[in-house]
Structure formats: C-alpha cells, structure tokens
Amino acid sequence: MSLANPQERLTVSGRRLAGLVSLMARHRVAxxxxxxxxxxxxLPYEALAVNILIYGLYALGFNMVFGYMGVxxxxxxxxxxxxxxxxxxxxxxxxxxxxxxxGIGIVAAGLGAAVIGGLAIRTRGIYFAMVTLAxxxxxxxxxxxxxxxxxxxxxxxxxxxxxxxxxxxxxxxIDPLTKYYxxxxxxxxxxxxxxxxxxxxxxAVLEALRENESRARACGTDVAMSKWLAFxxxxxxxxxxxxxxxxxxTIVPIESLHYHTSxxxxxMALLGGMGTFFGPFVGALTFLMLEDVITLVTVHWQLFVGAxxxxxxxxxxxxxxxxxLHWLSR
Amino acid sequence: MNDVxxxxxxxxxxxxxxxxxxGFTALKDVSVAFPAGELTAIIGPNGAxxxxxxxxxxxxxxxxxxxxxxxxxxxxxxxxxxxxRLGIAKSFQIxxxxxxxxxxxxxxxxxxxxxxxxxxxxxxGRFAEMTERAASLxxxxxxxxxxxxxxxxxxxxxxxxxxxALALACDPAxxxxxxxxxxxxxxxxxxxxxLITSLAAERTVVLVEHKxxxxxxxxxxxxxxxxxxxxxxxxxxxxRANDEVRRVYLxxxxx
Numbered sequence: 001m002s003l004a005n006p007q008e009r010l011t012v013s014g015r016r017l018a019g020l021v022s023l024m025a026r027h028r029v030a031x032x033x034x035x036x037x038x039x040x041x042x043l044p045y046e047a048l049a050v051n052i053l054i055y056g057l058y059a060l061g062f063n064m065v066f067g068y069m070g071v072x073x074x075x076x077x078x079x080x081x082x083x084x085x086x087x088x089x090x091x092x093x094x095x096x097x098x099x100x101x102x103g104i105g106i107v108a109a110g111l112g113a114a115v116i117g118g119l120a121i122r123t124r125g126i127y128f129a130m131v132t133l134a135x136x137x138x139x140x141x142x143x144x145x146x147x148x149x150x151x152x153x154x155x156x157x158x159x160x161x162x163x164x165x166x167x168x169x170x171x172x173x174i175d176p177l178t179k180y181y182x183x184x185x186x187x188x189x190x191x192x193x194x195x196x197x198x199x200x201x202x203x204a205v206l207e208a209l210r211e212n213e214s215r216a217r218a219c220g221t222d223v224a225m226s227k228w229l230a231f232x233x234x235x236x237x238x239x240x241x242x243x244x245x246x247x248x249x250t251i252v253p254i255e256s257l258h259y260h261t262s263x264x265x266x267x268m269a270l271l272g273g274m275g276t277f278f279g280p281f282v283g284a285l286t287f288l289m290l291e292d293v294i295t296l297v298t299v300h301w302q303l304f305v306g307a308x309x310x311x312x313x314x315x316x317x318x319x320x321x322x323x324x325l326h327w328l329s330r
Numbered sequence: 331m332n333d334v335x336x337x338x339x340x341x342x343x344x345x346x347x348x349x350x351x352x353g354f355t356a357l358k359d360v361s362v363a364f365p366a367g368e369l370t371a372i373i374g375p376n377g378a379x380x381x382x383x384x385x386x387x388x389x390x391x392x393x394x395x396x397x398x399x400x401x402x403x404x405x406x407x408x409x410x411x412x413x414x415r416l417g418i419a420k421s422f423q424i425x426x427x428x429x430x431x432x433x434x435x436x437x438x439x440x441x442x443x444x445x446x447x448x449x450x451x452x453x454x455g456r457f458a459e460m461t462e463r464a465a466s467l468x469x470x471x472x473x474x475x476x477x478x479x480x481x482x483x484x485x486x487x488x489x490x491x492x493x494x495a496l497a498l499a500c501d502p503a504x505x506x507x508x509x510x511x512x513x514x515x516x517x518x519x520x521x522x523x524x525l526i527t528s529l530a531a532e533r534t535v536v537l538v539e540h541k542x543x544x545x546x547x548x549x550x551x552x553x554x555x556x557x558x559x560x561x562x563x564x565x566x567x568x569x570r571a572n573d574e575v576r577r578v579y580l581x582x583x584x585x
Contacts, residue, residue, distance in 0.1 A: 201442050201457070202450040208439050211428035218388075218422070219496060220414030220443035233450075 046176035059280030061237025062265035067275030070210030075132030079235040081257030083242025109239020117231035156252040273322025348395035369530040371545035374555035419502035429482035437464035440499030487518030
C-alpha cells in the first residue's frame with residue numbers, strides 16, 4: 001500500500017472534494033440556499049450580505065441569456081432598474097402594499113424585456129449587445145426625464161417598507177437580519193424556479209442555442225421565439241432583484257438603470273463562471289466583498305477590481321466556480 | 331413500407347429555381363422533381379450550384395426565382411424551423427452537431443423539438459420515451475456504444491453518423507444529405523454509404539455528392555448540375571451514357 005505517498009493522499013482528498021462538488025451539483029438548489037441561509041453570520045455586517053443576495057439574483061437572471069444561451073446583453077440594467085422603479089413608484093406614489101408592488105416591478109421588467117428583446121433578438125453577437133445597450137440607455141433617459149414620478153437625478157426616495165404587516169408575525173425590516181431573510185425568501189423561490197427552468201426541455205433549448213444555433217433551427221426550433229422567451233424570463237428574474245433592491249435601499253438611485261449596472265451583471269457572471277449555477281452568486285460575492293474591502297484603503301477600488309477582472313478573462317476564462325468545476329472534473 | 335413510397339406523385343418538386351447573389355447567378359432555371367421513395371443524387375463539378383440548390387430545397391434561404399413544393403404544398407417561403415415538422419430533414423456539409431452535449435443529449439434534443447408542447451416546467455428526465463427513442467436512433471446509426479460521450483470527442487465519421495441521427499429524429503419522409511461522406515476515410519465512407527442505402531429503403535433520400543463514383547451504385551436517379559444549370563437527369567445508366575455529362579464531368583478523371 002502506498003497510502004503514505006503524498007501524491008496518493010492528494011488524489012484521495014481531491015476525490016473527496018470532487019464528490020462534494022458533484023453532490024452540490026445534484027442538489028444545486030439546496031446547496032445554494034443552504035449556503036445563503038448561514039451566509040449573514042459569515043460576514044461582518046448584514047447589509048453587505050443583502051447586497052450580495054440581490055446582485056447574485058440579478059447576475060443569475062442575466063446568466064440565463066449570457067451563460068446558458070450564449071447571448072451577450074448589455075442592457076440588463078433596464079430590467080433591474082424597471083423592477084426597482086416600478087416597485088418604488090407603486091409604493092411611494094400609489095401606496096401599494098409591498099407584495100403587489102414587487103409583483104408590479106417584476107411585470108414592468110418583463111414588459112421592458114419583451115419590448116427590448118423583441119427589437120434586438122434578430123441581431124446577433126456584438127450587434128445584439130449594442131442594440132440592447134442603446135435601448136436600455138433610452139429607458140435610462142426616459143426615467144431620468146420623468147422627474148415627477150421618478151425623482152429624476154436624485155432618484156426615487158421614500159420607498160419605506162418597515163412593517164411587513166404579515167398577520168401573526170411581527171416582522172420589521174429595520175432589523176437587518178430580518179431584512180436579510182425577507183430578501184432570502186424571494187431569492188430562494190427564484191433560485192428554485194430557475195433550477196426548474198434549466199432542468200426542463202426549455203433548458204435543453206437554451207443549451208442547444210448556445211451550442212449550435214443553425215443546427216437547432218434545422219431540428220425544428222423557432223430560434224427567434226425561443227431567444228425572445230429566454231430574454232423575457234431573464235428580465236423577470238432581474239426585475240425581482242431590482243424590486244428587492246428598492247425595498248432594501250428604501251430609495252431607487254438613477255444609477256440602477258445606468259449601463260454601469262449592465263456591466264456589473266457581465267462582470268459578476270464572468271468572475272463567478274458563466275453558465276454555472278453557483279457562478280453568479282460566487283461572482284457577486286467576490287465583486288462586492290472586494291469593493292467593500294478595497295474602498296477602506298483607496299477610493300480607486302475600481303482599478304483593482306478591473307485588474308482582477310482582466311486577470312480572470314486572460315487566465316481563468318471559466319471564472320472562479322467554473323475553473324473549480326473544471327479542475328475537479330479532470 | 332412507408333406509404334409515400336407507393337405513391338407516384340413526386341414528394342418534392344422544384345419549379346424553375348433561380349438564385350442570384352448580387353451580380354452572380356449561382357443557379358438558373360432548374361426544374362426537377364424527386365419521386366417518392368427513391369434515392370436521388372445531385373452531382374456536378376465544383377461550383378456547379380449543388381450546394382446552392384441544396385440550401386434552397388432545405389429552406390436555408392429563399393430562392394430569387396421559382397417555387398418549391400412539398401407534397402403539393404408551396405413551401406418556398408416557409409421558415410426553415412418548420413421543415414422538420416413537415417417531414418423534411420437535412421444534414422449539413424460541414425459537421426453540425428451540438429459539440430458540448432453528449433451524443434444522447436444531441437439526439438434527445440432533436441426528438442424534443444418534435445413534441446408539440448413547449449415545456450418550461452417538467453424535468454427532462456421524466457420524458458423516458460424520448461431517451462428511449464434517442465437510444466434506438468443512436469443504435470441505428472451505429473453509435474450505441476457512445477451515448478455519454480461529448481459530440482466534440484467523437485471521431486469525424488461518428489460525428490457524421492450522429493448528424494444523420496439528428497436528422498432522423500423527426501422521422502422525415504424526405505431526407506436531404508449534403509455530402510455526407512465529406513472528409514471521411516474509405517472505411518467510414520463505406521459504412522456511411524451502407525447506412526444511407528438502408529435508410530433509403532424507408533424514405534425518400536436526396537443526396538448531394540461531389541464524387542460521382544460513390545453514388546452511381548446506390549442511387550435510382552441522378553441529377554447533374556453544371557454552371558448553375560440542369561445538365562442532365564435520369565437513371566445512372568442514362569447519365570453515364572450522356573455525352574455532355576462525359577465531356578464536362580467524367581472527362582476530369584477520378585472526380
């Protein structure tokens with residue numbers, strides 16, 4: 001027996017790790033949710049944990065078209081922002097209770113995705129990215145101009161949901177941990193739905209479109225229709241993330257709609273691992289933690305995050321989670 | 331026996347097809363009919379317009395002129411993704427599979443495309459009948475040992491066979507094959523030709539081929555294109571005896 005051989009021991013522990021990862025892959029929803037459930041206790045403060053939840057969900061929705069279908073959109077800020085603004089406006093101007101307001105946010109984002117997707121879906125590659133970018137900037141300026149409703153440059157203030165008014169439960173979002181689990185409940189539902197979608201025949205269509213669009217068409221897939229549908233579903237998830245962000249921040253900053261926010265989704269998905277289930281959350285975690293740590297040292301934190309991003313693109317294009325999966329599957 | 335094989339009507343008919351790319355005329359006034367149940371080969375030297383003709387009848391793009399009928403129905407402007415459901419399947423000249431999916435997933439997806447429902451909810455694993463059909467198609471093309479290998483890791487000949495399985499997923503009445511033996515070794519070529527012959531027993535096959543020798547033995551009919559025009563058509567014997575065909579085509583040696 002050569003158990004003393006360090007090489008051997010390494011492969012044994014490597015195999016154990018691979019076993020753990022494959023267990024996580026088989027129960028991906030449970031794995032993500034289990035981690036997120038204990039997550040706030042691993043961080044110095046809960047607000048960061050809530051940010052990571054929300055941006056992880058945003059990147060997850062984005063990953064449907066980017067990672068799973070292989071289409072790069074530069075306009076997802078529109079759906080995040082529309083979800084935020086619609087929820088915020090419903091609460092601030094119309095006194096809508098928080099739950100239907102979140103629904104309104106999701107619907108608004110879905111409608112935005114239906115229109116932008118409908119216009120852009122016939123273009124491909126860089127043209128698709130450019131068309132979605134341009135159209136999302138149109139949404140930005142439109143909302144910017146509607147100052148009475150949106151608050152314009154200052155953003156929408158006063159999205160105050162403190163008391164959840166759930167009969168039998170006395171929950172208030174002033175308590176940061178309560179707020180975390182409030183957001184977590186929605187993220188959990190979304191992650192489960194997302195996993196169902198990926199596992200369904202529709203998930204197979206996404207993969208097929210990423211792998212080979214012309215072959216998928218020859219097999220009988222209505223490519224334009226399928227892409228549009230994926231885009232709309234992706235928009236719904238991003239809209240939910242936006243709606244939750246409005247309640248989390250109690251304001252909707254105009255930057256939610258800015259193309260910088262679109263870029264965030266791309267960065268997080270790439271950093272974590274495009275087309276992987278855990279990637280968006282790993283990406284959001286890495287990005288926001290780095291931002292949090294580096295801003296303590298210098299205001300030029302974006303310089304460091306940018307450098308890291310370039311490093312990953314050049315040397316680990318599969319992203320953090322994707323690289324880990326790749327190593328373990330060899 | 332498939333019912334179409336007994337009918338005398340051509341399964342597909344092309345009426346004065348023409349195709350121009352800018353100022354270049356790739357195809358001019360080609361009218362042909364494909365009798366049901368037969369194996370028709372379209373041959374011609376390089377640049378004869380074979381691929382253009384194939385792309386038109388398989389719906390890759392609409393013709394500049396002319397019409398295409400399938401079972402009497404005008405399909406000239408039918409979008410390509412409807413072809414599979416009509417019963418027309420094609421294989422590509424350059425191997426065209428889903429590289430990062432396994433052989434089984436490749437075929438199962440093609441089968442899934444034929445189901446009526448658009449499903450975003452039920453786990454794929456529940457559709458056992460799709461997996462079974464995929465497995466039987468893989469067996470038919472000789473890939474039953476390779477269910478779980480990624481398509482990209484299959485040998486060239488195996489990838490071509492997988493593509494045939496993808497085309498067969500819609501149980502086509504008309505199978506269109508664009509140079510199915512391109513780039514194959516002699517052994518792979520023989521196996522592919524045997525497969526095509528066995529498929530032709532149950533359905534109409536139209537085959538584009540560059541090497542005339544290959545198709546002489548197995549096809550019922552030949553269509554010869556030259557400079558984008560129809561040069562000759564008929565049985566292999568008739569075409570072989572045609573002086574013009576000899577001049578433009580056979581005279582070039584082994585091509």
